[in-house]
Amino acid sequence: MHQKKQWIALAISLALSQAAWAQDGGDDRFKLSGFGTLGVTHSTEDQADVTPDFQTTRGVGASNATSGKLDSRVAVQLNAQFTDNFSGVVQAVSEYAVTESYKPEISLAHVKYRFSSAFSARLGRITAPLYMLSEYQRVGYAVPWARPPQEVYNYLLPMDGVEGVYNINAGEAVIGIQGFYGRINSEKADVDAMRGVAVQVDRGSSSFRVSHIRGKVHYVTDSINALFDTYRNLPIPALAAAAARLDPRDVDGSFSGIGYSYDPGTWFLRAEAIQADYSPSISGKTTSGYASVGFRHGSLTPSLTVAHVDSGGRELxxxxxxxxxxxxxxxxxxxSRHSIGAALRWDVRDSIAVKLQANHIQNHAGSFGGLGNVQPGFQPGRGYTLVSATVDFVF
Incomplete structure (x- = not known):
């Protein structure tokens, strides 16, 4: 971990020094940019926390009824164009996710080479290509809501590896075929031999994407180690075998996604569904999705979103x-849960947007709803409301 911190600090220092040199010297090969969100959210659930990432235990709720941890972040990015075909990116982000602190982390650090007008490849730290919005999931200004629906978008993990994209022109459509291989190394969740393929079809105002990913998943915390090390060594063969099946520390997992968006400009429709399968471990099999529709009227964009999570695949x-x-x-x-949310976006200027959003989440009977920091008085199956206000900006 100490070496990781040193590497992060060095990468940030090099990126900023290169950017300063480029700006002073007028070198247009380098471009410094960034984005951020200042947000505050209130939760009516006072016995558990809504968290920004599935690995995080604290956010808003039991720990603080009102908090900025769910959405607030700032990021700085350096883009380098070494030649017409060779480029690089370094991005550092400060957010309350994964490490449960605002310690800056390197979220992107890769080089890209364009072999032809149709084929390009990236090597290094890239965004894990899980969703339709993966490339700009963190950029609040790029989406109409205060945050992408958490029923689907609850991973904030980069992938270290290689990715290739091949584009095919088919009449009025462009078909992008994306293949990738690498690993995720995070605080609590590692994925080895992560490999997959995604296909995206863009035609006019429509986009369609389908993906499938496989890998060896290791979800490890102190409490998981204590629980499963104890149970797997019990002198009760049937119980030890059940614990071995439920152990999430070495699981063959898969992730599949499908999404569609239609955006002619004055309004938009977006729908997406995923299935993450780590069964029969306690991580189980989760199928979730959302549908969102919104209308643009001048600088205002109201939208309505419904979402659903179905969780199972575990043997009690x-x-x-x-x-x-x-x-x-x-x-x-x-x-397992479902939700309905209403959001209003106000584009104050070209680089700043103010958003208000309210979501009502109803946990299904017996469900903990994916919440963290669960207190003794928590009641599974109870509903609650989130009210959020954010200011998104890019620079």
């Missing part, structure tokens, strides 16, 4: 577990 030990701890772990990972 039941009476095999006389201690109840393994049963509790399985039950607490039930995140």
């Amino acid at each position: 030990p039941g009476t095999l577990d006389p201690f109840g701890l393994l049963n509790g772990a399985v039950l607490s990972n039930n995140s």
Whole structure:
């Protein structure tokens, strides 16, 4: 971890020094830019926290009824154009996610080479290509809501590896085929041999994307180590075997996604669904999706979004577990819920947008709803409301 911090500090220093040199010397090969969000959210759920990332335990709710942790961030990016075909990017972001602090992290650090007008490749740290909005998931100014629907967008993880994109012109459509291989190395979740393919078709105002990813997933925390190390060594063969099946520390996982957007300018429609399958581990199989529609009237964009999560694929030990701890772990990972949200975006100027958003989330019967920092008084299956205000900017 100490070496990682040194590498991050060095990368940021080099990026900023290069940018300063480029600006002083008038070298247009380098461009410094950035984005950020100043946001505050209030939650009516006072016995658990809504979190910015699935690895984070704190956000808004039980720890603080009103907090900026869910949406606030700032990022600085240096783009380098070494030749017409060879470029590079370094991006550092400060946000309350994954590390549960605002410590700056390198979210992008890669080079890109364009072999032809149709084929290009990137090598280094790139955005994990999970969703339609993956490339600008963090850029609040680029989306109409205060945040992308968390029922789908609850991962904020970069991938270290290689990616190739081949574009095919087919009449009025452009078909992009994206292949990638790498690994995710995070605080609690690692993915080895992460490989996948995504196909995107753009035609006029329509975009369609489908993807499939596989990898070896390791989800590890102190509490998971203590629980599964204990249960897997119990002198009760059936219970030890159940614990081995539910252990999330070494799982063959898959992630599939499909999405569609239509945006002719005056209005938009966007829908997306994903399935993350880590069953039979306690991470289980989660199918989720959302649909959102909005209208643009001058500088105002109101929108309405509905979303749903269906969580399952876990085997409850039941009476095999006389201690109840393994049963509790399985039950607490039930995140099934649905939500409805209304948002209003006001484009104050070309680089600044103000947003207001309200979401009502209803956890399904027995569901913990994917919440963190769960308190003893928490009631599974209860609903709550989130009210958010954000200011998004780019520079």
